[in-house]
Structures are given as structure tokens and as C-alpha cells.
Amino acid sequence: MKRILLKLSGEALAGPKKTGFDEETVRGVALQVKELIADGFQVGIVTGGGNFWRGRTSENLDRTKADQIGMLATVMNCIYVSEIFRSVGLGTSVMTPFVCGAFTELFSKDRAVECLNQGKVVFFAGGTGHPYFSTDTGVVLRAVEVEADVILLAKSIDGVYDADPAVNPAAKKYDEITIEDVVAQNLQVMDMTASILARDNRMPMWVFGLNEKDSIVNAVKGEFHGTKVTV
Numbered sequence: 764m765k766r767i768l769l770k771l772s773g774e775a776l777a778g779p780k781k782t783g784f785d786e787e788t789v790r791g792v793a794l795q796v797k798e799l800i801a802d803g804f805q806v807g808i809v810t811g812g813g814n815f816w817r818g819r820t821s822e823n824l825d826r827t828k829a830d831q832i833g834m835l836a837t838v839m840n841c842i843y844v845s846e847i848f849r850s851v852g853l854g855t856s857v858m859t860p861f862v863c864g865a866f867t868e869l870f871s872k873d874r875a876v877e878c879l880n881q882g883k884v885v886f887f888a889g890g891t892g893h894p895y896f897s898t899d900t901g902v903v904l905r906a907v908e909v910e911a912d913v914i915l916l917a918k919s920i921d922g923v924y925d926a927d928p929a930v931n932p933a934a935k936k937y938d939e940i941t942i943e944d945v946v947a948q949n950l951q952v953m954d955m956t957a958s959i960l961a962r963d964n965r966m967p968m969w970v971f972g973l974n975e976k977d978s979i980v981n982a983v984k985g986e987f988h989g990t991k992v993t994v
Contacts (some may be wrong), residue, residue, distance in 0.1 A: 765920075768905060770914060770915065771792065772810075773815065777922065789844055795898050797851055799979070809902040814837075815840070816832050829894075831894065834892070837898060845884075887901065912967075915971070915979065916968055917973035923952050925937070939993060942967075949963075969992070
């Protein structure tokens with residue numbers, strides 16, 4: 764395993780504040796990624812936007828426009844997180860599937876792979892660039908495009924369960940589950956479009972809690988306490 768695509772939820776970026784940014788949380792992620800880069804791993808990152816925008820909030824708001832607002836929320840997140848990464852000595856590039864002036868680079872596979880090979884952390888912002896597709900679909904799409912070895916899903920929950928543990932205290936956590944079973948049981952690892960894309964392209968995913976100390980480094984180096992979604 765060499766090339767990793769890390770998905771950070773917007774809520775995870777907000778830390779205990781639940782909204783906006785928590786610099787201490789993001790800096791902790793940056794230091795973990797810096798350790799991985801030093802060990803020769805290549806890291807791409809996709810962020811969600813839920814710390815700013817949770818989707819359509821009113822019948823008066825067009826779904827396409829609501830999704831565009833969400834895409835811009837992920838651009839803000841990636842620019843912010845990229846700067847915190849730079850503050851700890853990492854090189855970064857923020858790429859979007861649409862033009863954002865001088866704020867970002869326009870995504871291309873060749874340029875992204877070039878940056879990864881140079882040891883830069885590449886942030887894939889703006890989702891797929893189209894409405895009706897989530898950042899879940901965006902992370903699988905980018906992982907497939909840049910030929911990542913695995914997707915790491917750093918969430919506020921520590922793995923995949925057969926029910927929502929916040930609602931059902933008796934929910935069972937899986938140590939390992941196939942992507943076929945995720946799709947068949949409609950488990951909420953990702954949305955269904957993303958899960959099917961991962962299944963069809965044989966892209967494994969490791970799901971774990973970001974709040975656990977050194978969880979990203981531990982996941983990559985074998986001390987994994989989450990759920991492995993296999994292909």
C-alpha cells in the first residue's frame with residue numbers, strides 16, 4: 764500500500780465545536796499525515812462540507828443550487844486544511860473540477876499524480892463538480908482516477924455497524940465486511956452511488972474514528988480498530 768485517499772468529514776474538522784473549524788483537530792491530522800509522507804506514503808484528501816452546509820434547507824431553494832453551495836463549502840474546507848498542513852511543513856495542492864480563479868488548480872489526473880509523486884498532499888475539493896453527487900461519490904471517483912490503493916474514511920463514528928449506534932445501543936460493529944454486503948444490506952458507510960462505484964472498481968475502504976489518538980497513522984501501520992470494507 765502506497766497511495767492513500769483520506770476522506771475527512773466536515774463534522775470531524777469542526778471537532779467539539781460542531782461547526783466551522785477546530786484548528787487543534789486539523790493540526791493533529793496534519794501531523795499524522797506528515798508522518799505518513801515521511802514514511803513514503805502518498806496522500807490525497809477529500810473533505811466533506813457538513814461543518815458549513817448540510818444540503819437543501821428549504822423548499823424555496825433549488826436542489827442544484829443547494830448542492831453547489833455544498834461544493835463551495837468543501838473548497839473552503841480544503842483551502843483551510845491545506846494551510847494548516849503547510850504550517851507544519853507539508854507541500855500541498857488544492858484541486859477542483861471547476862475553475863476557482865487563482866484559489867485552486869483545475870483537476871487533472873496527470874497533474875494530481877505528478878503532485879503525489881512529488882510528496883505533496885493533494886486536496887480534491889468541489890466533489891465531482893456536479894449536483895446530485897455527494898462527496899462520498901467524489902472520494903471514490905478520485906481514488907479510482909488516481910489509482911489509490913485504499914480509501915480511509917475518518918468519521919465521527921469508529922466503524923461500520925448493522926444499525927445506528929446512536930439510536931440502538933445494541934448495534935453490532937463489524938471488524939470486516941465485504942462491499943457486496945454493504946450494498947445488499949444498504950449499510951450507511953457511504954451513499955449507495957459511492958458504494959456501488961467502489962464495488963464495481965474494487966476499491967477497498969477502511970472506516971474508523973478520527974477522534975481516536977493517532978487513528979490515521981495507526982490505521983495505515985496496522986493498529987487498526989475500525990472496519991475494513993473489502994472487495
